[in-house]
Every structure is written in C-alpha cells, then in structure tokens.
Amino acid sequence: DKQRSILIESASRFPPPQGVKISYGTSGFRADASILSSTVFRVGILAALRSIQTQSVIGLMITASHNQVSDNGIKIADPSGGMLTQDWEPFADSIANAANPEDLVLLINEFIKKEHIPFGGVQSAEIFLGRDTRPSGESLLEAAKQGISSIVGAIATDMGILTTPQLHWMVRSKNKGTKVFESSYFEQLSDSFRCLMDLIPREDTNISKIVESLIVDGANGVGGEKLEELKKSVKSLVIEVRNSGKEGEGILNERVGADFVQKEKFAPLGFSEDDAGIRCASLDGDADRLVYFYILPNSNKKINLVDGDKILSLFALFIKQQLSVLNKEEDTDRPIKLGVVQTAYANGASTDYLKNLGLEVVFTPTGVKYLHEKAAEYDIGIYFEANGHGTILFSEHFISWLERRTNELASTFEGSEQHKAALRLLAISSLINQAVGDALSGLLLVEAILLYNGWSIQRWNELYQDLPSRQLKVKVADRNAVTTANAETVVVKPSGLQEAINIEVAKFPQGRSFIRPSGTEDVIRVYAEASSQEAADNLAKSVAEHVH
Numbered sequence: 001d002k003q004r005s006i007l008i009e010s011a012s013r014f015p016p017p018q019g020v021k022i023s024y025g026t027s028g029f030r031a032d033a034s035i036l037s038s039t040v041f042r043v044g045i046l047a048a049l050r051s052i053q054t055q056s057v058i059g060l061m062i063t064a065s066h067n068q069v070s071d072n073g074i075k076i077a078d079p080s081g082g083m084l085t086q087d088w089e090p091f092a093d094s095i096a097n098a099a100n101p102e103d104l105v106l107l108i109n110e111f112i113k114k115e116h117i118p119f120g121g122v123q124s125a126e127i128f129l130g131r132d133t134r135p136s137g138e139s140l141l142e143a144a145k146q147g148i149s150s151i152v153g154a155i156a157t158d159m160g161i162l163t164t165p166q167l168h169w170m171v172r173s174k175n176k177g178t179k180v181f182e183s184s185y186f187e188q189l190s191d192s193f194r195c196l197m198d199l200i201p202r203e204d205t206n207i208s209k210i211v212e213s214l215i216v217d218g219a220n221g222v223g224g225e226k227l228e229e230l231k232k233s234v235k236s237l238v239i240e241v242r243n244s245g246k247e248g249e250g251i252l253n254e255r256v257g258a259d260f261v262q263k264e265k266f267a268p269l270g271f272s273e274d275d276a277g278i279r280c281a282s283l284d285g286d287a288d289r290l291v292y293f294y295i296l297p298n299s300n301k302k303i304n305l306v307d308g309d310k311i312l313s314l315f316a317l318f319i320k321q322q323l324s325v326l327n328k329e330e331d332t333d334r335p336i337k338l339g340v341v342q343t344a345y346a347n348g349a350s351t352d353y354l355k356n357l358g359l360e361v362v363f364t365p366t367g368v369k370y371l372h373e374k375a376a377e378y379d380i381g382i383y384f385e386a387n388g389h390g391t392i393l394f395s396e397h398f399i400s401w402l403e404r405r406t407n408e409l410a411s412t413f414e415g416s417e418q419h420k421a422a423l424r425l426l427a428i429s430s431l432i433n434q435a436v437g438d439a440l441s442g443l444l445l446v447e448a449i450l451l452y453n454g455w456s457i458q459r460w461n462e463l464y465q466d467l468p469s470r471q472l473k474v475k476v477a478d479r480n481a482v483t484t485a486n487a488e489t490v491v492v493k494p495s496g497l498q499e500a501i502n503i504e505v506a507k508f509p510q511g512r513s514f515i516r517p518s519g520t521e522d523v524i525r526v527y528a529e530a531s532s533q534e535a536a537d538n539l540a541k542s543v544a545e546h547v548h
C-alpha cells in the first residue's frame, strides 16, 4: 500500500551505520553525530506513532547534553512533557537497529498491532522539534522531519533552538491547552519569580547584603543564550553570563559546564582567581542541569561545589518551612505528603541531613525517568541527581487543594503568614518546571530562596559538609557485562565483583562505593565516598582496578 511504499522509499535514504548497535540509554540515543541520521529518522517515525496512539503532541529534542560537541542525540518527550514511557523503549531500540527498510516496516507493523495503535484510518499526529546549538543539529533536524512525514497524517513543528526543558515545557503546555510560545515560557518564569520576590518580608535588612551579582557559566551552549533573554525580565537580579555560546567564546562543554564543574571540582574556563568568593553557577549543554560553586582564594581555581544535593536540600528546607506555616492550624483533611528522591550518587551527608529534617528519602536508579516517576507519587516530590538535574513536582490534586486553600485564606486571613505561605508554594509550582529538570527555573528558585533567607552562597554551603567523594570511569569492552540491583548499589554480574568491592570498602572509615554501566557513554562508572579526599580517591582507584 501507499504507506508502506513511502516508508520503504524514505528509509532507504537513511541507511543505518554498519556494525554499530545503538541503544536507548539513560536519556535517549546518544552517539557521534556522524552516525545518527538513521536513528533520528527512525525516532521521527516512533514519535509520530506515539502521537497517534496518545492523540497528543509529542516532543523530540536533538541534543547530547554535556557530551562533547561532536556527539549528538535524541530524546523523546511524552504528552505530559516527561520522558518517553518506558514500555516503548524496547521498540525504540529495535527500530533503531533494524538492518534494512523491509525489516523496519515489519517491526513497525508488529508494534502497531501489539500496542493497538489506531493506525491507517484518518489519523493525525503532531511533533514539536527542538535542538541545541550543536552544528550537527540542523541536518539531524531534517532527518527527524523526514521520519515524521513518512507517516501519513503526521506533521512536524520546528520550535527552533531551545533548551531541553523549554521543549518539554512546550509539549506539556500544548497538551494542557495553554500557550506554547517561548515568550510564554519566559513570562511564566519571570512572573512567578517576581511573585516570590514580592512575598519576601520587607523589614528584612539582610537582603541587601546578598544582592551582589551572580556569575553564570553557560557551557558555551544554548542555556547561556536563553539566560541572557530571561535576564531582561528579572530586573531584581544582577546576572553576568559567561561562556554564553557567542561566536569565538569557546567550545561547547569543553572545560566548561555543569558536568565539568561537578566532576572536576574546578572552575570552568572564563573564570579566574579574581572571582574568588563570588556566587557562581554552571549550566550544562542543554540547560537541564544546574550546579553552584564559589572559587577558593589563592587555590589555583579550586572550588567549593554546591551541587544538586545541596540545591535539593535548600528547596526541601524552604518547602518544609512553608508547609509548616500553612498547616499551623492542623485544619487539613489529610497530611500533605512531601517526599525526596535521590540516587546512589547523592552525597551521604546530604541524605543524613534530609533525614534529620524528618523528610522521607527514597532512592532510584540513575536517570531522570526513574526519579521523576517516583517523585510523582507525592503531593510534593523533590528529586535531584547530584549532578544538578532535578525539579519539584506538585500533584494536580495538591495544586487544586492549594488553590482552594489560598482563596479561603484570602477571604479570611488576607495577608496572614499562612496566606503568604500558600501563595509562595503556588508561585514555586509555576516557577519550577513540572515536566523535567530545568536549570533556568531552578536558578531563579535558588536565587529567590537565598534572597528570602538573606543567605550568601557560603552560608548555604554550610547546611552540611559533603563527604569527600571521587568518580572515575573505566573503559571496558562491554559495559553491559555489569548488571546491578538495589538502585544500582549492588553488583549482580559478574559474580564475585561485589564481594571484592565490599572488601575494599571495609578498609575505609565512612567508606561507600558502587559501580554501574553508564547509560550515555561507553564506560563503567565508579563512585567512592570516604572520610577524607585521599581515602575517597584511593577507594575509587582500588575498586576501579577490580573492574578492568
């Protein structure tokens, strides 16, 4: 039939690379950009099918985040704005690796049957496309468009160069029936930020002390550019953007960006000793990660890192405080469930701190899809990876309760502390991206809370003291030879390896170590924590030796 011949014809224009098996990892497909066209083309087909199945708009983001500039990748946003549902991942894997157009069509037909996709009648599908600033983005965008248009009735809407969280936000908003322009994204962020500013107690004189400039490392990527844009509408903050991605400033992710800063614990290019002590932040290549840091004086640009765990802790503490003001009267029909989600990479000191606050802390494997899913089980679920990817989810049920409560308070106790706490929580729910971790919205919330508390970055950093840690990566022939359990804290295969790790860990006070195959790079990652930096380094090194 017609559909079949269109597919065969267009697929033959995107032959898969020979001898490479590509897999849907921690967050979509990633590889050297030169081998990705066929994958991106096929993901275009998948997105169209998903759109037909869900009768909603689906998003495709072309980015390789913090990877080097020659890599690229593609992530799929589901109707809610979250990551593609996990039951479709095996299909993504199999169509990406289909050897020829005939096999591809066969797989697609099987899948349509299996998932009962209402295919073949009068059908429509819409896919929003976004990409970061990588030079390979343009031709991959074209491949995605061709994949989409090879499904009858499917249309692609190019949203342009965006951060990953902007694209996810647009998909979510579109499916909720609200505005999707980039300007509406900026408006929502700046309006809710201003609302939080207006709710800061006026008599507080501490505020002026920390209204010093913030310096942001844009990783030479899309985030820097977008932050320049956002800046214009948040006049109360003084933000200086460096590594903003402008011509000639430097190379994407090369010794800059959140991943570099977090893993190396070293200031990015473009920063110097002159910046010592100043509050600095760093975004990653697609602006879904955020870390803060300050440069230590006379240290050769060593930094104190204020990572995702500490952002999480700042958020959790503030929300807990607002909730306890709101709940003073014990007049709620049921207790509000506030939960915190971390991974094994969370610094042990952060977990202790959060538990001491009386919070419920749970763990999932690495990868936002797992954290997000878990956090969605709470009224307010806060999740963060140590690397700075995270957000705060508010359940719809809780939001409608909060809206009702705010209205009640407005008519009975207008301007009371309780009323203000309710308004703050509402403002946070609209400031912080509900679809996915977002460095720009996260940054505004951090700044708002620091201003509210009258805290410097140094004061914030003192919430608790990180245990020294070390991360290493080990290149291996087949990273999938390692399998893990218990949120990746225990090695299952190869046998004997976990016992060897246990023996190493036992040699170090406060020692903790685990290994796992990376989902985005061809390596095994090693993590170690111990009571001193030297001990953490040694533990990581000795565990890594068992991996080789």
Ligand code: NG1
Residues within 6 Å of the ligand: 026, 027, 065, 345, 366, 367, 368, 385, 387, 389, 517, 518, 519, 520, 521, 525
């Ligand atoms: P992998 O390569 O699977 O470790 C990395 C990060 C994840 C996540 C993804 C997606 C670490 C240790 N891992 O995944 O947390 O952010 O990239 O960007 O930071």
Ligand code: ZN
Residues within 6 Å of the ligand: 065, 066, 284, 285, 286, 287, 288, 289
């Ligand atoms: Zn990223």
